[in-house]
Amino acid sequence: xxxxxxxxxxxxxxxxxxxxxxxxxxxxxxxxxxxxxxxxxxxxxxxxxxxxxxxxxxxxxxxxxxxxxxxxxxxxxxxxxxxxxxxxxxxxxxxxxxxxxxxxxxxxxxxxxxxxxxxxxxxxxxxxxxxxxxxxxxxxxxxxxxxxxxxxxxxxxxxxxxxxxxxxxxxxxxxxxxxxxxxxxxxxxxxxxxxxxxxxxxxxxxxxxxxxxxxxxxxxxxxxxxxxxxxx
Numbered sequence: 001x002x003x004x005x006x007x008x009x010x011x012x013x014x015x016x017x018x019x020x021x022x023x024x025x026x027x028x029x030x031x032x033x034x035x036x037x038x039x040x041x042x043x044x045x046x047x048x049x050x051x052x053x054x055x056x057x058x059x060x061x062x063x064x065x066x067x068x069x070x071x072x073x074x075x076x077x078x079x080x081x082x083x084x085x086x087x088x089x090x091x092x093x094x095x096x097x098x099x100x101x102x103x104x105x106x107x108x109x110x111x112x113x114x115x116x117x118x119x120x121x122x123x124x125x126x127x128x129x130x131x132x133x134x135x136x137x138x139x140x141x142x143x144x145x146x147x148x149x150x151x152x153x154x155x156x157x158x159x160x161x162x163x164x165x166x167x168x169x170x171x172x173x174x175x176x177x178x179x180x181x182x183x184x185x186x187x188x189x190x191x192x193x194x195x196x197x198x199x200x201x202x203x204x205x206x207x208x209x210x211x212x213x214x215x216x217x218x219x220x221x222x223x224x225x226x227x228x229x230x231x232x
Contacts, residue, residue, distance in 0.1 A: 024130050024227035026123045027215070028057045029101045030110060031083045032180070035070040037172040042098035042110035047163070047181045055120060056213065056229065058159055059183045062097060070171030074164070074183050082187065085221030104223040130226035131193070131216060139199045140214050140228060147195030151219040154193050156202055158186040158210040185210055 030046045032039045049057035061074035062083060086101045087094070098110035102119040105126070110116060132143035142154065165179045185207070191200045193216050202212070216226040 023124075023128055024224070025054050025056045025229070026120055027103055027213075027224050027227060028055055028116070028120060029060055029082075030058065031060050031062055031079070031095070031097055031099045031101070032110075033062050033065040033075065033097050034072045034166055034168055034178045034180075035065040035068045035171040035173060036097045038111060039098040040178070041113070042100065042116075043178065043180055045110070045113045045116055046100075047179070049116070049120075050161070050182050054124065056227070057182050058157065058213075059180045060187075061180070061183065062095070064095065065097070065171075068171040070168055070173065073166055074180070074185075076187070078187050079184065082221070087221075089221035104217060104221065128225070133214060133216070133226050133228040135228070135230075136199060139201050141199045142193060142197065142216060142226070144197050145195055145225075147193065148218045148222060148225065150222065152193045152216055152222065152225060153189045153219055154191045154200055155215045155217055156186065156188045156190055157184055157213040157215065158205055159184045159213070160209065161211050162209075 028049055030042055032043055046057045046059055049055050060079040060082065061072045062080040063072055063075035063077060064080055066072060080095065083095050086104065086107060090107050092107065099107060100110040100116050101107045103123045105123065106119050108115040108119055129145065131145035134141045159182045161182060163179050163181050164183050165177050167177050168174060188203050190202065214228040215224055217224045
Protein backbone atom coordinates (compact mmCIF):
# COMPACT_ATOMS: atom_id res chain seq x y z
CA UNK A 1 0.00 0.00 0.00
CA UNK A 2 1.34 3.42 -0.93
CA UNK A 3 2.00 5.91 1.85
CA UNK A 4 -0.80 8.23 0.74
CA UNK A 5 -3.33 5.40 0.67
CA UNK A 6 -2.16 4.20 4.09
CA UNK A 7 -2.58 7.67 5.60
CA UNK A 8 -6.05 7.93 4.08
CA UNK A 9 -7.04 4.53 5.47
CA UNK A 10 -5.81 5.44 8.96
CA UNK A 11 -7.64 8.76 8.84
CA UNK A 12 -10.84 7.02 7.75
CA UNK A 13 -10.55 4.51 10.60
CA UNK A 14 -9.94 7.30 13.12
CA UNK A 15 -12.96 9.21 11.84
CA UNK A 16 -15.14 6.10 12.18
CA UNK A 17 -13.94 5.53 15.73
CA UNK A 18 -14.54 9.16 16.66
CA UNK A 19 -18.06 9.00 15.26
CA UNK A 20 -18.74 5.78 17.15
CA UNK A 21 -17.67 7.38 20.45
CA UNK A 22 -19.54 10.65 19.87
CA UNK A 23 -22.21 11.64 22.36
CA UNK A 24 -25.27 9.49 21.66
CA UNK A 25 -28.45 11.21 20.51
CA UNK A 26 -30.91 12.21 23.21
CA UNK A 27 -33.78 9.73 23.44
CA UNK A 28 -37.14 11.35 24.14
CA UNK A 29 -39.95 8.92 25.01
CA UNK A 30 -43.55 10.09 24.97
CA UNK A 31 -46.08 7.95 26.82
CA UNK A 32 -49.48 8.75 25.38
CA UNK A 33 -52.84 7.25 24.47
CA UNK A 34 -55.33 7.79 21.68
CA UNK A 35 -58.04 8.02 24.34
CA UNK A 36 -56.23 10.77 26.27
CA UNK A 37 -58.00 14.07 25.57
CA UNK A 38 -55.03 16.17 26.76
CA UNK A 39 -52.31 14.48 24.69
CA UNK A 40 -52.63 16.40 21.40
CA UNK A 41 -50.11 19.13 22.28
CA UNK A 42 -47.51 16.63 23.46
CA UNK A 43 -47.94 14.51 20.34
CA UNK A 44 -47.47 17.60 18.16
CA UNK A 45 -44.24 18.41 20.00
CA UNK A 46 -42.91 14.89 19.53
CA UNK A 47 -43.81 15.09 15.84
CA UNK A 48 -41.63 18.20 15.52
CA UNK A 49 -38.79 16.74 17.62
CA UNK A 50 -38.65 13.78 15.24
CA UNK A 51 -36.84 16.05 12.74
CA UNK A 52 -34.38 17.53 15.26
CA UNK A 53 -30.70 16.65 14.85
CA UNK A 54 -29.27 14.80 17.82
CA UNK A 55 -32.69 13.75 19.14
CA UNK A 56 -34.61 10.51 18.72
CA UNK A 57 -38.27 11.00 19.59
CA UNK A 58 -40.36 7.90 20.25
CA UNK A 59 -44.08 7.43 20.85
CA UNK A 60 -45.20 4.68 23.24
CA UNK A 61 -48.95 4.11 23.33
CA UNK A 62 -50.25 2.76 26.63
CA UNK A 63 -53.35 0.70 27.27
CA UNK A 64 -54.55 1.78 30.71
CA UNK A 65 -57.05 4.32 29.33
CA UNK A 66 -58.80 1.75 27.13
CA UNK A 67 -61.60 1.45 29.69
CA UNK A 68 -62.77 4.96 28.78
CA UNK A 69 -64.32 3.60 25.60
CA UNK A 70 -61.56 3.47 22.97
CA UNK A 71 -59.02 0.64 22.62
CA UNK A 72 -55.70 2.20 21.59
CA UNK A 73 -54.67 0.65 18.28
CA UNK A 74 -50.90 0.93 18.98
CA UNK A 75 -50.79 0.09 22.69
CA UNK A 76 -48.94 -2.89 24.17
CA UNK A 77 -48.78 -3.91 27.84
CA UNK A 78 -44.96 -3.81 27.79
CA UNK A 79 -45.06 -0.09 26.97
CA UNK A 80 -47.01 0.67 30.14
CA UNK A 81 -44.61 -1.60 32.05
CA UNK A 82 -41.70 0.49 30.75
CA UNK A 83 -43.40 3.67 31.92
CA UNK A 84 -44.09 2.19 35.37
CA UNK A 85 -40.41 1.23 35.74
CA UNK A 86 -39.40 4.80 34.91
CA UNK A 87 -41.90 6.30 37.31
CA UNK A 88 -40.80 4.05 40.15
CA UNK A 89 -37.16 4.95 39.53
CA UNK A 90 -37.87 8.69 39.16
CA UNK A 91 -40.19 8.91 42.17
CA UNK A 92 -43.47 9.51 40.33
CA UNK A 93 -46.42 8.26 42.36
CA UNK A 94 -48.49 6.87 39.47
CA UNK A 95 -48.46 6.65 35.70
CA UNK A 96 -50.12 9.38 33.67
CA UNK A 97 -50.36 10.72 30.15
CA UNK A 98 -48.95 12.65 28.47
CA UNK A 99 -45.55 12.07 30.05
CA UNK A 100 -42.09 12.48 28.54
CA UNK A 101 -38.96 10.70 29.77
CA UNK A 102 -35.59 11.94 28.49
CA UNK A 103 -32.63 9.54 28.33
CA UNK A 104 -34.11 7.60 31.25
CA UNK A 105 -32.77 10.42 33.47
CA UNK A 106 -35.63 12.88 33.88
CA UNK A 107 -39.34 13.23 33.22
CA UNK A 108 -42.02 15.86 32.85
CA UNK A 109 -45.70 16.22 32.25
CA UNK A 110 -45.58 16.74 28.50
CA UNK A 111 -48.37 19.24 27.93
CA UNK A 112 -45.92 22.20 27.92
CA UNK A 113 -43.39 22.16 25.03
CA UNK A 114 -40.89 24.35 26.90
CA UNK A 115 -40.62 21.78 29.71
CA UNK A 116 -39.62 19.16 27.14
CA UNK A 117 -37.15 21.55 25.50
CA UNK A 118 -35.50 22.27 28.86
CA UNK A 119 -34.98 18.56 29.58
CA UNK A 120 -33.52 17.98 26.12
CA UNK A 121 -31.10 20.89 26.53
CA UNK A 122 -30.04 19.59 29.94
CA UNK A 123 -29.54 16.07 28.56
CA UNK A 124 -27.25 17.36 25.82
CA UNK A 125 -24.97 18.83 28.48
CA UNK A 126 -24.61 15.55 30.39
CA UNK A 127 -21.18 13.99 29.97
CA UNK A 128 -21.43 10.40 28.79
CA UNK A 129 -18.92 7.60 28.24
CA UNK A 130 -20.93 5.13 26.18
CA UNK A 131 -19.66 1.68 25.26
CA UNK A 132 -18.86 1.37 21.57
CA UNK A 133 -21.70 -0.16 19.54
CA UNK A 134 -21.41 -1.25 15.90
CA UNK A 135 -23.37 -3.32 13.42
CA UNK A 136 -21.69 -6.58 12.52
CA UNK A 137 -23.80 -8.09 9.76
CA UNK A 138 -27.11 -9.03 11.30
CA UNK A 139 -25.76 -8.69 14.83
CA UNK A 140 -24.88 -5.81 17.12
CA UNK A 141 -21.43 -5.65 18.74
CA UNK A 142 -21.16 -3.89 22.10
CA UNK A 143 -17.84 -2.93 23.64
CA UNK A 144 -16.71 -2.90 27.23
CA UNK A 145 -17.30 -0.19 29.79
CA UNK A 146 -18.46 0.60 33.28
CA UNK A 147 -21.49 -1.48 34.20
CA UNK A 148 -24.00 0.54 36.22
CA UNK A 149 -24.98 -0.50 39.72
CA UNK A 150 -28.07 -2.67 39.45
CA UNK A 151 -27.16 -4.06 36.03
CA UNK A 152 -27.94 -3.10 32.46
CA UNK A 153 -29.76 -4.59 29.52
CA UNK A 154 -29.67 -4.37 25.75
CA UNK A 155 -32.97 -3.34 24.17
CA UNK A 156 -34.19 -3.40 20.59
CA UNK A 157 -36.82 -0.83 19.62
CA UNK A 158 -38.47 -0.77 16.23
CA UNK A 159 -40.65 2.17 15.26
CA UNK A 160 -42.55 3.52 12.30
CA UNK A 161 -41.07 6.87 11.15
CA UNK A 162 -44.17 7.86 9.18
CA UNK A 163 -47.09 9.90 10.54
CA UNK A 164 -49.89 7.58 11.64
CA UNK A 165 -53.35 9.20 11.69
CA UNK A 166 -56.04 7.31 13.60
CA UNK A 167 -59.73 8.25 13.50
CA UNK A 168 -61.02 7.74 17.05
CA UNK A 169 -64.64 6.65 17.17
CA UNK A 170 -65.15 6.17 20.91
CA UNK A 171 -64.23 7.53 24.32
CA UNK A 172 -63.16 11.08 25.18
CA UNK A 173 -61.67 11.71 21.70
CA UNK A 174 -64.67 10.44 19.75
CA UNK A 175 -64.78 12.08 16.32
CA UNK A 176 -61.16 13.31 16.45
CA UNK A 177 -58.24 12.15 14.32
CA UNK A 178 -55.09 11.60 16.36
CA UNK A 179 -51.79 11.74 14.42
CA UNK A 180 -48.75 10.11 15.97
CA UNK A 181 -45.21 9.74 14.65
CA UNK A 182 -42.32 7.40 15.43
CA UNK A 183 -44.81 5.00 16.94
CA UNK A 184 -43.01 2.11 18.66
CA UNK A 185 -44.06 -1.26 17.30
CA UNK A 186 -41.56 -3.57 18.99
CA UNK A 187 -39.77 -3.39 22.34
CA UNK A 188 -37.57 -6.34 23.27
CA UNK A 189 -34.81 -6.91 25.82
CA UNK A 190 -32.29 -9.15 24.05
CA UNK A 191 -29.60 -9.59 26.67
CA UNK A 192 -27.72 -8.38 29.73
CA UNK A 193 -24.67 -6.13 29.41
CA UNK A 194 -22.15 -6.75 32.18
CA UNK A 195 -19.47 -4.33 31.04
CA UNK A 196 -17.70 -6.85 28.79
CA UNK A 197 -17.64 -6.93 24.96
CA UNK A 198 -20.41 -9.00 23.45
CA UNK A 199 -22.41 -9.64 20.28
CA UNK A 200 -26.14 -10.21 20.09
CA UNK A 201 -28.58 -11.16 17.35
CA UNK A 202 -31.68 -9.08 16.76
CA UNK A 203 -35.21 -10.48 16.63
CA UNK A 204 -37.00 -10.29 13.28
CA UNK A 205 -38.79 -7.04 12.53
CA UNK A 206 -42.59 -7.32 12.82
CA UNK A 207 -43.01 -5.77 9.37
CA UNK A 208 -41.05 -3.92 6.68
CA UNK A 209 -40.46 -0.18 6.77
CA UNK A 210 -39.57 0.14 10.45
CA UNK A 211 -36.49 1.83 11.88
CA UNK A 212 -34.30 -0.01 14.38
CA UNK A 213 -32.78 1.37 17.57
CA UNK A 214 -30.56 -0.52 20.03
CA UNK A 215 -30.12 0.80 23.56
CA UNK A 216 -27.84 -0.15 26.41
CA UNK A 217 -29.80 0.90 29.47
CA UNK A 218 -29.72 0.50 33.21
CA UNK A 219 -32.17 -2.12 34.39
CA UNK A 220 -35.54 -1.32 35.96
CA UNK A 221 -36.04 2.04 34.28
CA UNK A 222 -32.41 3.14 34.47
CA UNK A 223 -30.44 5.66 32.46
CA UNK A 224 -29.78 5.15 28.76
CA UNK A 225 -26.04 4.51 28.40
CA UNK A 226 -25.57 3.99 24.65
CA UNK A 227 -27.60 4.30 21.46
CA UNK A 228 -27.16 2.69 18.06
CA UNK A 229 -29.50 3.46 15.18
CA UNK A 230 -29.81 3.05 11.46
CA UNK A 231 -29.98 -0.71 10.87
CA UNK A 232 -32.94 -1.56 8.59
